[in-house]
Amino acid sequence: EVQLLESGGGLVQPGGSLRLSCAASGFTFSTYAMSWVRQAPGKGLEWVSDIRNSGSSTYYADSVKGRFSISRDNSKNTLYLQMNSLRAEDTAVYYCVKMSGDNHHYALDVWGQGTAVTVSS
Amino acid sequence: DIQMTQSPSSLSASVGDRVTITCRASQGISTYLAWYHQKPGKVPKLLIYAASTLQSGVPSRFSGSGSGTDFTLTISSLQAEDFATYYCQNYYSAPLTFGGGTKVEIK
16 A cells, blocks of 8 residues: 655744655655645645655745755655745645656645644744 | 636535536646545545546546646536545646635535
């Protein structure tokens, strides 16, 4: 069974940092691009970032560019999101999502359960 | 950036109704368009990709059409489990934008 398990969320003060992790299982992790999508409370879905299967290419939403960094360790089947300079508007549930191909020209076919990030003083 | 505009933002319908949701891209995206739905408190689920291809395990009452800038999701006969929020998404180019969502509620 394909599974994505996020961790690392929590409460952080404005300006702080968090590192989210996503442990993947049930598929050949190194074959697929991966993405982070977030959802603020009561709001819609917002794509945050994605990374090619090899890790050679990364993309970011303008709202997080320069503050967030996506990476992956294919030897550990794990995806990461390093979040720096956090703002109140980054408060959301963050979903780790598998893409159905090796780059971002594919749909998001498997979603994790999400990890909540709250930025507040 | 490509903007994705869904309409309507919400609708009320009865079980058995035919429901249509539209999604318009601000520039052409060929068929790089996916549809998802999300039930309250649940994780989003992929319904359709490549504008019209049904994801494995998704009931055949769901269908998608369109290419370029205009797309449609149709539910041929609404079931109780279909009451949810529906999102379209562009995966033609980054940023991979979502539409604002269409909430389908019980009439």
